[in-house]
Amino acid sequence: MKSFVPLFAALAMAFSPVGNADAAAKDSKPTSTKSTKAAKTAKAAKAKAGKARAGKKVAIKSSRVIKAAPAAAVIDYDGEHSNFLEWQAVREFIEEMVARHGFERAELDALFGQARFIDSAVQLVKPAPPGKPKNWQAYRDRFIEPIRINAGVRFWNDNAQALARAEAAYGVPAEIIVGIIGVETIYGRDTGKFRVLDTLATLAFAYPETPNRASRMAFFRSELANTLLFAREHKVEPFSLLGSFAGAVGMPQFMPGNILKYGVDFDKDGQIDLRTSSEDAIGSVANFLVQHGWNPEHRGSPVYAADVSPSQAWEPLLDRGLAATLRPEELRAAGVTTAQALPAERLYGLVNLQNGAEATEYWVANDNFFAITKYNRSYFYAMSVIELGRAVSAARPQ
Numbered sequence: 269m270k271s272f273v274p275l276f277a278a279l280a281m282a283f284s285p286v287g288n289a290d291a292a293a294k295d296s297k298p299t300s301t302k303s304t305k306a307a308k309t310a311k312a313a314k315a316k317a318g319k320a321r322a323g324k325k326v327a328i329k330s331s332r333v334i335k336a337a338p339a340a341a342v343i344d345y346d347g348e349h350s351n352f353l354e355w356q357a358v359r360e361f362i363e364e365m366v367a368r369h370g371f372e373r374a375e376l377d378a379l380f381g382q383a384r385f386i387d388s389a390v391q392l393v394k395p396a397p398p399g400k401p402k403n404w405q406a407y408r409d410r411f412i413e414p415i416r417i418n419a420g421v422r423f424w425n426d427n428a429q430a431l432a433r434a435e436a437a438y439g440v441p442a443e444i445i446v447g448i449i450g451v452e453t454i455y456g457r458d459t460g461k462f463r464v465l466d467t468l469a470t471l472a473f474a475y476p477e478t479p480n481r482a483s484r485m486a487f488f489r490s491e492l493a494n495t496l497l498f499a500r501e502h503k504v505e506p507f508s509l510l511g512s513f514a515g516a517v518g519m520p521q522f523m524p525g526n527i528l529k530y531g532v533d534f535d536k537d538g539q540i541d542l543r544t545s546s547e548d549a550i551g552s553v554a555n556f557l558v559q560h561g562w563n564p565e566h567r568g569s570p571v572y573a574a575d576v577s578p579s580q581a582w583e584p585l586l587d588r589g590l591a592a593t594l595r596p597e598e599l600r601a602a603g604v605t606t607a608q609a610l611p612a613e614r615l616y617g618l619v620n621l622q623n624g625a626e627a628t629e630y631w632v633a634n635d636n637f638f639a640i641t642k643y644n645r646s647y648f649y650a651m652s653v654i655e656l657g658r659a660v661s662a663a664r665p666q
């Protein structure tokens with residue numbers, strides 16, 4: 269979390285965490301609902317292997333696929349039936365939900381009796397193999413492209429009123445909200461088809477062997493609890509919640525804990541519905557950003573193109589965490605210059621965007637850039653959001 273390098277690993281997986289996410293959610297959030305299809309390669313055999321690795325006591329009735337459930341047409345039935353109720357850790361989880369939150373044991377038994385093991389989720393959370401050098405331009409090209417821009421123009425036109433209302437209420441410009449929802453799910457086109465309960469149960473109790481396994485399992489276990497709490501509080505059938513392989517829900521890909529904390533019923537129909545209500549998605553994204561440091565008083569671009577001196581005196585200013593901590597004079601003294609003058613009395617961060625074999629780009633970023641990185645802990649992500657929002661804005665008829 270401190271170092272930046274791992275941030276990019278998350279990106280590589282494309283699994284956009286919203287996930288937004290708080291620290292823990294990061295690598296999980298991701299944007300990667302998109303890769304669910306690709307991930308489907310993992311089948312029953314691998315599922316068994318995965319479970320064995322996870323060292324769980326599993327009673328798998330392998331490949332007994334259960335048909336059914338209401339929204340069958342949209343649900344991803346990649347999962348196989350796995351009797352979660354026979355897993356010790358699941359029993360403990362249920363007891364905790366009963367003791368701590370007053371759930372009915374029988375009700376939770378019934379839910380977990382129907383949950384499926386989603387092997388593709390296990391495969392997708394594995395660390396990406398060490399790959400090619402980071403390349404901002406290549407990453408950027410995936411998001412700043414005509415299909416996404418055109419969908420963004422439609423989304424903006426269809427939701428101009430809600431976007432203006434969010435801007436007035438939270439001080440977050442339409443351009444940024446449009447950038448986030450576009451990068452996350454192409455404006456709701458790609459929100460994920462997994463039942464959130466299935467993927468979270470799988471990742472909470474059978475996370476693959478990775479160095480951070482314990483903390484990731486704890487994170488998904490808490491998101492599983494959040495899912496049950498959210499469903500109860502908002503009177504939603506828990507299996508009706510659909511999301512990415514990591515449990516991120518709806519147009520803005522919020523993890524359930526973030527829906528509880530930052531979700532907004534912006535269309536005031538009594539429900540927080542991030543999957544089908546654009547207004548709720550818009551209000552929730554704006555609220556999330558404000559709660560994570562978006563400063564409405566910082567008008568204008570969150571980033572300034574920068575040049576760095578050959579002296580390398582600026583190197584120690586890199587990787588200072590996801591926060592603006594540097595005064596303009598510190599940047600200048602270290603050889604960082606911007607064509608546009610930096611508003612004084614504010615703090616900034618130095619951002620480097622690597623371009624493979626090509627020259628690295630440098631930017632000076634303010635609080636608002638770093639607020640976007642709280643949504644997904646990556647410079648590439650935040651810059652894509654800004655650039656997509658700009659491109660959509662420029663493409664709209666004035």
Ligand SMILES: [Ca+2]
Nearest residue numbers: 533537539548
């Ligand atoms: Ca609503």
